[in-house]
Amino acid sequence: MLSPRALVLRAPGTNCDHETAHAFERAGAIARRVHVRALAQKPLLADDFQILCIPGGFSYGDDIASGRIFALELKTRLGDLLGRFRDRGGLVLGICNGFQVLMQTGMLVANAAGVPQASLAHNTSGRFTDRWVHLAATPGKCAMLQGLDTPFDLPVAHGEGRFVVRTDADLAALGAAGQLVLRYAADPAGRSTNPNGSAGDVAGICDSTGRVFGLMPHPERFLDAVQHPSWNARLDSHAAGAGLAIFANAVKAVS
Numbered sequence: 001m002l003s004p005r006a007l008v009l010r011a012p013g014t015n016c017d018h019e020t021a022h023a024f025e026r027a028g029a030i031a032r033r034v035h036v037r038a039l040a041q042k043p044l045l046a047d048d049f050q051i052l053c054i055p056g057g058f059s060y061g062d063d064i065a066s067g068r069i070f071a072l073e074l075k076t077r078l079g080d081l082l083g084r085f086r087d088r089g090g091l092v093l094g095i096c097n098g099f100q101v102l103m104q105t106g107m108l109v110a111n112a113a114g115v116p117q118a119s120l121a122h123n124t125s126g127r128f129t130d131r132w133v134h135l136a137a138t139p140g141k142c143a144m145l146q147g148l149d150t151p152f153d154l155p156v157a158h159g160e161g162r163f164v165v166r167t168d169a170d171l172a173a174l175g176a177a178g179q180l181v182l183r184y185a186a187d188p189a190g191r192s193t194n195p196n197g198s199a200g201d202v203a204g205i206c207d208s209t210g211r212v213f214g215l216m217p218h219p220e221r222f223l224d225a226v227q228h229p230s231w232n233a234r235l236d237s238h239a240a241g242a243g244l245a246i247f248a249n250a251v252k253a254v255s
Contacts, residue, residue, distance in 0.1 A: 004254045006031045006051040009039065011070045016056035016220060020095065023220040024051070027247035028255075036070065040077035050254035051091045052082070054098030056157070056218055066120070066160040067100030074105055082107050082212075091143060091250050092212040096158055099204070099214035108207050108214055109174060117170060118205075120216075121162045124197030128159040132229065133193040133217060135203055136185035140178040141210030143253040144246050151185050152242035153228060154217035156195050161216040163198035163205075171200050179205050182215055219243030 006024040010017040010033055021031035029051065039045055046052065060069035074082065082105060086092055094102035100120050102108050109117045123129055132155050139145035165171045174180050182204030184194040194201050196216070204215030222241035225231045 004029045004051060004251050005049045006053060006250075007039075007046060007049040008033045008053050008055055009036055010034070010055065010057075011036045011059040011073070013059045013061050014055060014057035014097070016095065016097075016218065019220040020053055020055040023223055023244065023247045024053070024251070026223055026244060027251045029247075029251045036073055036077070039081075040073075043078060043081055046081060046085055049090070051093065051250050052085055053093040053095070054101050055220070056096035056098060059097050059101065062097075062160075065100075065104075066158075067097050067104055070097075070101045071104035074101070086207070086209060086211050089254070090211070091254060093144060093246075093250060094212075094214035095220065096156075096161075096216055096218055099216055100160065102212065102214045107212050108205055109179065118163060118165045118174070120160055121164045122160050123158070123162055123195070128157070129161075129195045130157040131155065131195060133195055133203070134185045134187045135182055135193075135217065137182050138178075138180070140181055140206075142181040142206040142213055143210050144213045144249045145181055145206075146249050146253075148242075148245055148249075153222070154219055154243055155221050156217045158196070158216055161198070162196040163200070163202040165199055174205070175200070177208065179208065181206050181213070182217075219246040 006029040008021045017033045024031040136151045137145045137148040183201040184203050206213045222243035225239040
């Protein structure tokens, strides 16, 4: 059986594409890094892949707002390519800056007119935050979180990661629809690990199909136990890191 193929879509300022491609390869996929302008010149290239990932970094220097220009480039140059990719059975993953991009394209939460119903705003601290967080998943229909029922750790690194909605009713509706699939959880000492003030402690969401998933934490930075700051105290040094399971789930879902 041929290995699934993952397209890691990059833009000027993207800086996690190599690590993300490596993560997919560790999970059993064939990964290829592709510049957004190369894909715009040959959109049919996407048909050769089953997974499309927008990785972390600072696309276009986060000019105007994080992910804004990358999202505009996708919409103006590639139209509904992401939607077609999903509708033919592909998976779409957005990590950190990629999550910001997906939010602004309307791929994750949007009304009938394509207007996003939620956004990612500046952290309440007003500062860039780089730390480890504790997470709890409610996988539901999200293909990439299946089996992750036990809380786990991942690192975050962002300045605009605060999940915001217009009203509490909007947040409740997204929860009822099963789209709020990943949240910041209290650590073993009972302290909140929400790093940015996200409404409902939301760390990641999926679309209504479960095939598009965006999250602020970086799973590609925790593929091996030794990457965790406490690996020598409480983790099996030979074990896989929690992040690898997300990529493995993506590969399994399209195999």
